[in-house]
Amino acid sequence: xVLESLRDSMxxxxxxxxxxxxxxxxxxxxxxxxxxxxxxxxxxxxNIKAVSDRAYRIMNLKENKVYQFQVAxxxxxxxxxxxxxxxxxxxxxWTIAVPGPPHDLSVTEIRKNSLVxxxxxxxxxxxxxxxxxxxxxxxxxxxxxxxxxxxxKAIANKFIKIKDLTEGVSYVLRVxxxxxxxxxxxxxSTDPILAVTRPGTNEVVVEVxxxxxxxxxxxxxxxxxxxxxxxxxxxxxxxDSSRLSIQTKxxxxxxxxxxxxxxxxxxxxxxxxxxxxxxxxxxxxxxxxRRLLQLSHDHKFPIIPLKSELAVEILEKGxxxxxxxxxxxxxxxxxTYVFNDKEIVNGEKYKMHIDRNTGIVEMFMDKxxxxxxxxxxxxxxxxxxxxxxxxxxxxxxxxTLQKEASFQRQEWFRKxxxxxxxxxxxxxxxxxxxxxxxxxxxxxxxxxxxxxKDEREIMVDEKHDFKDGVCTLLISEFSKKDTGIxxxxxxxDRGKDKSVLKLVDSAFADLMTAFCKAIAESASELxxxxxxxxxxxxxxxxxxxxxxxxxxxxxxxxxxxxxxxKSGVTGEQIWLQINEPTPKDKGxxxxxxxxxxxxxxxSLDLSGQAFDEAFAEFQRLKQAAIAERNRARxxxxxxxxxxxxxxxxxxxxxxVWGDPVPEVTWMKNERALTxxxxxxxxxxxxxxxxxxxxxxxxxDSGKYAIRVxxxxxxxxxxxxxxxxxxxxxxxxxxxxxxxxxxxxxxx
Numbered sequence: 001x002v003l004e005s006l007r008d009s010m011x012x013x014x015x016x017x018x019x020x021x022x023x024x025x026x027x028x029x030x031x032x033x034x035x036x037x038x039x040x041x042x043x044x045x046x047n048i049k050a051v052s053d054r055a056y057r058i059m060n061l062k063e064n065k066v067y068q069f070q071v072a073x074x075x076x077x078x079x080x081x082x083x084x085x086x087x088x089x090x091x092x093x094w095t096i097a098v099p100g101p102p103h104d105l106s107v108t109e110i111r112k113n114s115l116v117x118x119x120x121x122x123x124x125x126x127x128x129x130x131x132x133x134x135x136x137x138x139x140x141x142x143x144x145x146x147x148x149x150x151x152x153k154a155i156a157n158k159f160i161k162i163k164d165l166t167e168g169v170s171y172v173l174r175v176x177x178x179x180x181x182x183x184x185x186x187x188x189s190t191d192p193i194l195a196v197t198r199p200g201t202n203e204v205v206v207e208v209x210x211x212x213x214x215x216x217x218x219x220x221x222x223x224x225x226x227x228x229x230x231x232x233x234x235x236x237x238x239x240d241s242s243r244l245s246i247q248t249k250x251x252x253x254x255x256x257x258x259x260x261x262x263x264x265x266x267x268x269x270x271x272x273x274x275x276x277x278x279x280x281x282x283x284x285x286x287x288x289x290r291r292l293l294q295l296s297h298d299h300k301f302p303i304i305p306l307k308s309e310l311a312v313e314i315l316e317k318g319x320x321x322x323x324x325x326x327x328x329x330x331x332x333x334x335x336t337y338v339f340n341d342k343e344i345v346n347g348e349k350y351k352m353h354i355d356r357n358t359g360i361v362e363m364f365m366d367k368x369x370x371x372x373x374x375x376x377x378x379x380x381x382x383x384x385x386x387x388x389x390x391x392x393x394x395x396x397x398x399x400t401l402q403k404e405a406s407f408q409r410q411e412w413f414r415k416x417x418x419x420x421x422x423x424x425x426x427x428x429x430x431x432x433x434x435x436x437x438x439x440x441x442x443x444x445x446x447x448x449x450x451x452x453k454d455e456r457e458i459m460v461d462e463k464h465d466f467k468d469g470v471c472t473l474l475i476s477e478f479s480k481k482d483t484g485i486x487x488x489x490x491x492x493d494r495g496k497d498k499s500v501l502k503l504v505d506s507a508f509a510d511l512m513t514a515f516c517k518a519i520a521e522s523a524s525e526l527x528x529x530x531x532x533x534x535x536x537x538x539x540x541x542x543x544x545x546x547x548x549x550x551x552x553x554x555x556x557x558x559x560x561x562x563x564x565x566k567s568g569v570t571g572e573q574i575w576l577q578i579n580e581p582t583p584k585d586k587g588x589x590x591x592x593x594x595x596x597x598x599x600x601x602x603s604l605d606l607s608g609q610a611f612d613e614a615f616a617e618f619q620r621l622k623q624a625a626i627a628e629r630n631r632a633r634x635x636x637x638x639x640x641x642x643x644x645x646x647x648x649x650x651x652x653x654x655x656v657w658g659d660p661v662p663e664v665t666w667m668k669n670e671r672a673l674t675x676x677x678x679x680x681x682x683x684x685x686x687x688x689x690x691x692x693x694x695x696x697x698x699x700d701s702g703k704y705a706i707r708v709x710x711x712x713x714x715x716x717x718x719x720x721x722x723x724x725x726x727x728x729x730x731x732x733x734x735x736x737x738x739x740x741x742x743x744x745x746x747x
Contacts, residue, residue: 318409417495632662
């Protein structure tokens with residue numbers, strides 16, 4: 001196609017032949033002929049010497065004449081067949097404002113989903129310089145209207161990588177140039193390009209060798225006799241320079257950077273001539289530059305990778321272990337140990353060891369002295385590779401470590417005899433007792449255990465058997481009197497150990513809170529009990545102590561205690577007594593037990609059937625109590641047996657009670673006595689009943705009873721009268737008859 005036209009010359013552009021005859025094209029020959037009224041003239045040579053570019057200016061043409069052109073390619077074998085004659089072009093000076101068409105389009109780096117398109121700027125730039133290019137693409141067999149833009153904004157580069165192609169599809173491409181006046185005519189389209197990655201395709205590979213030298217490498221196994229590796233930067237061919245060197249040997253070519261920096265940013269590509277488009281590229285951007293420079297540094301100055309930095313730990317006997325671990329060490333790996341910038345060596349104070357299989361490097365010290373405060377460093381070397389790690393032990397860090405080491409050393413010595421594994425502590429049992437307990441070890445039969453409170457020995461009932469290694473002291477009915485300092489001592493011929501538990505101030509308060517919590521949690525659900533006075537709500541706890549704060553609520557409001565509504569504790573029963581209940585006492589009741597931190601609640605709904613049944617039982621019990629209090633009864637004064645001498649007078653008096661005043665009946669042998677001069681009965685003041693028999697005889701012997709009765713009940717008091725006849729001479733003294741009073745037994 002014509003790339004530019006003047007009054008006396010034209011610039012012709014063409015594509016590379018599809019077939020090049022097995023050897024690289026060395027140049028092109030251009031012929032032209034004038035066409036007069038449709039009749040072509042004789043072909044004339046435009047150039048005697050072959051031109052290497054695919055664009056050539058044909059000189060000495062005549063203005064407004066019509067011409068045709070043809071091109072023939074040449075290689076080492078000779079000049080090939082010329083192309084078909086072009087269409088007719090008129091030689092006239094172009095005056096359009098927009099650029100002419102770009103030319104010499106070529107495609108490289110063809111892959112299954114991408115390719116790189118290269119082109120040259122238009123020969124004719126238009127009235128203003130070219131500012132950018134637009135690339136169009138379509139599938140090979142698609143109609144002309146299917147051309148679509150690859151880029152929305154013009155690009156300044158004369159190359160572009162087109163991505164997101166469909167594998168196995170053939171594409172054609174074209175380029176349009178733009179300037180301030182607009183977008184010019186499109187270039188000739190490329191030959192169809194099949195999106196496919198050919199077998200054996202290689203890519204440019206970046207490498208960093210052991211000396212940190214960075215290079216780009218490309219291999220090709222499809223070289224022809226005349227094939228060459230052509231390296232480009234941003235698709236401009238490059239050669240050896242102060243920044244890089246190119247080496248090619250056989251099917252391998254390498255670009256070596258001499259001092260990689262930001263000046264070298266760009267796209268590096270390599271194409272192999274006299275092949276079927278073998279090519280590849282590598283993009284060196286800022287991120288890749290940083291990565292390669294770091295990798296180069298790591299290769300120049302290799303570092304032994306570490307699994308862990310230098311650390312310190314305290315061992316069982318109070319020894320101090322410094323250690324670090326490398327990822328791996330060869331048999332030649334070594335370690336140097338440094339303290340405060342001075343090398344230290346294996347000896348009495350320091351014990352060093354290196355395990356090359358595991359990469360662990362360690363150093364042991366029996367103890368830390370004040371002069372050991374400072375910085376410890378382990379330096380590793382393995383061939384070229386090095387690394388080191390330091391640990392600063394100064395100030396509070398050193399003092400803390402030194403204190404811990406000393407403590408562990410003392411602990412080790414302590415554990416050589418009987419000792420505590422768990423020091424003295426406490427727990428509250430389910431039975432609401434306090435159990436002091438500790439765990440011991442290294443015990444033998446001769447080991448003694450002694451408990452103290454406030455430096456006074458606590459006498460225990462039996463010798464401890466150290467079962468399961470646990471020693472305990474049970475405190476039942478715990479209260480404030482148990483505050484104090486408790487101590488337990490283990491001892492035998494190997495040594496002794498002690499543990500102290502201070503149950504004072506806040507520590508005792510914490511225990512008391514836990515104790516009260518256990519009591520509160522042991523509280524049973526509220527129950528109802530009817531009494532003769534009213535209704536009682538109650539809950540049982542395992543144990544009660546005044547430190548457990550108790551309150552009652554009725555319908556979510558605090559209850560105000562009165563003579564009618566009272567609260568109290570009897571033994572382990574916590575109760576609320578409601579005397580003479582009324583319907584106003586119905587509702588929801590709650591017992592709140594506060595342990596010092598948490599309130600525990602037990603609730604009950606005293607309404608509906610629950611209230612009705614309780615109230616009915618209260619009424620029944622109340623009436624029964626009234627009846628019991630007021631029923632007729634013999635209060636006292638009667639003996640079980642009265643023995644009296646014949647002829648004496650018998651006088652018995654007893655107290656009776658009843659409201660209303662009871663009826664009194666005296667009986668002998670279960671029959672009512674008839675009052676007469678011999679048997680006299682009296683009932684005075686409604687409470688004194690008397691029984692008199694004048695001059696008793698043996699016929700008066702028998703079983704007697706007093707029966708009292710009123711509307712609330714009847715009660716009988718029984719007694720036996722035994723009359724005896726005295727022996728001769730007995731009882732003749734004294735003319736007056738003898739009387740026996742209630743409660744007396746006379747002969």
